[in-house]
Amino acid sequence: MKVISSRQNALYKRVRDAVRDRGEEIVVEGPKAVADARAAGWNAILVVGEDVVFSDALMNDLADTKTSQGVLALFERPRATLDQLFARGDSVVVALDGVQDPGNVGTIVRLAAAFDAAGVALLPGCADPFGPKAIRASAGAILSVVCAAASREELLARGWPLFAADARGEAVDPPARGAVLAFGSEGGGLSDEIARAARKIAIPMSGRVESLNVAASAAILLARSYALRVS
Numbered sequence: 469m470k471v472i473s474s475r476q477n478a479l480y481k482r483v484r485d486a487v488r489d490r491g492e493e494i495v496v497e498g499p500k501a502v503a504d505a506r507a508a509g510w511n512a513i514l515v516v517g518e519d520v521v522f523s524d525a526l527m528n529d530l531a532d533t534k535t536s537q538g539v540l541a542l543f544e545r546p547r548a549t550l551d552q553l554f555a556r557g558d559s560v561v562v563a564l565d566g567v568q569d570p571g572n573v574g575t576i577v578r579l580a581a582a583f584d585a586a587g588v589a590l591l592p593g594c595a596d597p598f599g600p601k602a603i604r605a606s607a608g609a610i611l612s613v614v615c616a617a618a619s620r621e622e623l624l625a626r627g628w629p630l631f632a633a634d635a636r637g638e639a640v641d642p643p644a645r646g647a648v649l650a651f652g653s654e655g656g657g658l659s660d661e662i663a664r665a666a667r668k669i670a671i672p673m674s675g676r677v678e679s680l681n682v683a684a685s686a687a688i689l690l691a692r693s694y695a696l697r698v699s
Contacts, residue, residue, distance in 0.1 A: 471522075472526065473526065475526065483540070487530055490598075497604070501603065513542040553616045554626055554628070555586070559585055559586040560643055560647050561648045564651055565658050567593075571683075572654065574601065574603060576686045577613050583691055589616055590615060591618060630650060631643050632652065632662060632663065634657070635678070635679045636668065637667075638670060640669055641669075649690070653682075671689065
């Protein structure tokens with residue numbers, strides 16, 4: 469098997485660029501994650517550790533984990549459309565409004581799978597759900613959850629009722645189906661456009677804390693939405 473140790477090598481540069489650039493190709497890291505992606509029908513363009521081997525120094529440059537497992541694969545970026553996202557009327561669409569932390573994005577993708585949401589709409593400013601940190605945080609859920617990028621105008625044009633998590637909102641149940649449930653950015657909250665269009669809902673809680681982070685809020689509201697849907 470060919471061992472590559474030069475940072476000038478074309479294959480290394482291609483994998484490096486896929487890690488950095490959020491382009492048409494993505495990198496999945498670790499033997500289990502790569503195997504799961506292939507089992508889900510993703511076709512690997514290149515598997516490092518199988519087709520070629522990168523030196524330890526090159527793997528350390530690329531790996532998102534502290535200790536590389538020596539396996540990563542290059543895949544074509546999955547593409548989904550809003551039509552796919554809104555194809556189901558029996559659940560809710562999750563909209564992430566500028567959620568910047570890839571760990572939060574990946575966790576919410578996992579929650580969307582756990583509570584059978586129709587998928588995740590990624591509005592401007594969101595972290596890449598197919599970046600290494602987000603894929604790892606999703607714990608494999610990214611393989612089965614529809615994730616589609618959209619502008620705020622495109623989302624609103626769908627005409628579905630829009631609800632948004634907001635500590636200043638009403639303490640009412642989240643929607644169970646046929647609606648969009650939006651979550652704002654970690655620092656700035658909802659964008660003005662989404663805030664104006666949405667019915668804001670709050671999570672009832674004690675006064676011991678002011679608010680929850682976006683992933684915790686998503687967990688509570690999506691779990692409640694799912695419970696209402698299946699009850």
